[in-house]
Amino acid sequence: MDFDLSQTVREELRVLESLDFPASDDAQDGNPRPLAAALGRAGYFGPGSRTGSSPDGAIGVIAAIEASTCRAAAGALGIEAGVRLLAMAVDTFGGPEPRAALLGPLRAGEMIAPVAFREAASASKAAVLQTAATACDGGYHVTGTKVGVVWPGEPDAVAVAASCGEGRAGLFVVRSPGTAAGISVTKVGGFGAGVTVVRVACESCHVAAADVIGPVPAPALYGALELWEDLTLLGVANGLTRLATTRALAHAKQAVVAGKPLLAHQWAGYKAAELLAQQQTAQLLAYRAAWSAASDPSAARALVDCARVFCTETAIRVTQEAARIAGADGAGLDADISAAAALALLLQILGTPVENAKLRIGDDVLRSWGSPAA
Template identity: 30%
Template sequence: MTVDRLLPGEEAEDLLALVREVADKELATRVTEHERAETYPEGLFATLGGLGLLGLPYPEELGGGGQPYEVYLQVLEEFGARWAAVAVAVSVHGLSCHPLATFGTPAQQERWLPAMLAGELVGGYSLSEPQAGSDAAALACRAEAVEGGYRVTGTKSWITHGGRADFYALFARTGEGSRGISCFLAPGRVEGLSFGRPEEKMGLHAIPTTMANWDGARIEADRLIGAEGQGLSIAFSALDSGRLGIAAVATGLAQAALEAAVDYAHERSTFGRRIIDHQGLGFLLADMAAAVDTARASYLDAARRRDAGRPYGRQASVAKLVATDAAMRVTTDAVQVLGGYGYTRDFPVERYMREAKVMQIFEGTNQIQRLVISRSLAR
């Protein structure tokens, strides 16, 4: 099933055609092997970076692809439809580039950003802590100013690409209160930095999620991004974009589940008719299609506002809420359509269902999205 997309120009159409070709060749052919064996796809991110697909939403003058966010998110959706774990990691990499691209000095950008946007350096986002997930202002990891830089001590958690990334957008405390948090472009390997065993997750097995232990590791002074105390505002400015990335990935996952269910419903017959011709199941598939289309419309609306320079924070939360709830519902219904087969590993829908659940949790739980939306209405 090909998604009928409204794209802003021929260049975007050509890009999406390339993305589909790459996703079918590099992602769809490898996903089952790596997800079942829980092995990392060596070389894949270098391939995607070499094709210019890891820096798409950033300006060309910074080394990016200069693409509107509307187009970038549709690229993530295509990735998500083939391999959700990789799509999430691509979104997180883009999120990790945001602090430097938006708040870094020209010298910092010149030094690091080209390699980051080209995918030569793959990033992770290090904000959460064991006791500070949704409440980012409560983080305790500390960066103490010392001669020539900072000494970092503390524990960070839930890091996508943890232990594999070449750099981390690290948020650590340099003072007290919500204005005492700073942002650093931390190296992926430095003395005093170690990583815990990868989490044993329900899904997204091919990309590790780990804790990071900072035991007095030294970071050079020029790795501070923005001013001391600006970290929380930097983090929150990036999270709106990150939520849209997850909304797009969730939409791709839901699209894949819908397609698997429709294909099966065409092939399976009961009582002398294809099961898609039974009204009860046909209506279920119709609801699934409506949920996917609604999710896509939600993230595109927010992306277009972002591209136009208009406020889009509430719309980003709506998109994340709508798309990830839709992914959970559609993947669950896909398992139901396939019946007993849906509960086996012979078909991918059981994996889709497992992968969808976490999307209601990370980049701000859906309860937090409701809080953001309700507060915007109160204002």
């Protein structure tokens, strides 16, 4: 065992901390490109350890997402969903053509392309995704509807996960989704979290063969996407928790109430302690889940689900409790906390919804220790 971050990860975090985050890059203004480009130039999306393929790299990615979220909460979620997820998929499953066309721009942060994966009736059961791709005209026609897609700004493309039959599936990259034929994008809101969430409907949407990642065995692709998506959300959740804790603590140290710092008042000090305890616990569990996912993905699913539940629910609790410490500042002057609280609510329904994750954990417990008949 070793509970210290590696030298590599510490150095990467140091570089990230020293990076100037463009002030206008919060996704609330709908333009994630300057932040994506700045991070891309810093090697944030790989190659190397940032691909998350090694256990240490996976921890590094989670830690980096947490740190980025702490700096630009909604913006970080946008670029993770809009850049890194597809970059990892292309790197893992892509053939020569999509690698040549997509990997460079994605890693440079010059291409925004979210992955449209989940469906309304199968949020946590990728095996039963309905969206289908049919070969035709030197490419594929994709038909189906995706939900809960984080939509940063005006993306260059969207990668739609679809099955091709015979147990195979792929990611079908639809370029210029705002104007392409056969695809419609509908905004569905997002708790006022500063992140646009959309429904993507495809009806015989044509995708050129060169823009297909795969086809590959469906369980491998869907399993990886599920895992990466959920791990990303762990990092974001922990970033929100850290952001809220940091802001609340700073306020509690600075604000003077009845002649002494707010933190010296027992109610505030104790509440701050609870926030920090939860933050540390969530961080450690997320690192362990990421490490397990890279070490043995097939065995890590239950632990990732546990982390998914704990980190998300912690983010929701902590952002709300932090607002109480910050008082009126938490609701208004310190907009970071209120924005983080809104975003934390959104996290519970993205990726594998928290309630679905709980059921999956329960199933895993029953498989381990229950009666097979049940």
